[in-house]
Amino acid sequence: MDEARERFTELVALHQRRASRIAYQYLRDVAEADEAVQDAFVKVFSRITSYREAWPFEVWFTRILINGCLDRRKAKSRRDRWFVGGGMSSAQEARASVARSGSDPEHQVLARERRARVAAAIDRLDGRQRMVFLLCHFGDCTPREISAMTGLNESTVRVHLFRAARKLRGLLGGKL
């Protein structure tokens, strides 16, 4: 069991960064993304016996991660319906700290504004379009892998990808 844990820790180190990137882009909250990644790895570890080698490990893992992120997003929308958000979110705090520590304040501010604009535009995408787009452009997944993760047809994935990109360009005014 200890050996299995050690080997799994290596696997965590290998996929952790990409997983954090997907989760953060999906949830836009550092603490939530951190927890989602942890949950996904622990879930994968406890259910490793159900893994089938028809698909690479990262496809299976990403599917679990995305399902966790979807649940968290739903829970957050339910919470937001009842509670008024006060102050800065953890993501905003982290970004603010980055901005504080940065050497070029103007560049940092511009980058922050641009990212906020992009995040708002991505948030306005349809649920499937958003998921497919994030997996492709931030998770480095191919349309075929996304098809395996989401259960959608590969051609449907390509259509969603194109529509998401077109809508994003329209929302962002064709430029970044």
Next chain:
Amino acid sequence: MKRPIHLNDEYLYECYLAQRQGDAADPPIAEHLADCDHCAARYSELALVMDTLRADGEAETDEIFTPERLRAQQQQIARRMAAVGRPAQVISFPGRFVQRTIRVSTLRSPRWTAAAAAAGLFLGIALGASYEWEYRARPSPPALNTRGARLAPAVRSPSADVGADADFLSDLEVALEHPRTRELAAFDAFTPHVREVSDSR
């Protein structure tokens, strides 16, 4: 004049995806991009927007998820993995509290408590039984002949009625002359009585 044919956006995006994955684009599309400056410019613009979007997202995540944060996350995952498969354990605070409560309650309930409860119950039953026995042994009071009283005729003589009326009226007069309520005595003194009014007439 023949109108030039250009690639639509969907083809351009497919071409971008293929290039990003390291695959070769469709030969006709690749040929057209090589020949048509307009489509090549559109493709370059699309690729620039998508690449910037991606690079920006990566940079943002890398700034937030620093190596230290990732290491802490890894340690946290390792801790949680170590707990997988272990039997569930009771959380320390309520567990200790409950154990201490149980121990204290078992130590402070000696046997004499049960004996005292039994003795109290016995005494209660004995007293109740003796009281009931005494009540039964007491001679019963003579029963009232209610039936006879009910059947007795309520006949009165006319002379007795007249006497009773006179008594009632005299009682009423006395009561009016001397009010029993001390607080009203002053008002009574100021108010002329019926008799005084009739006398003055």
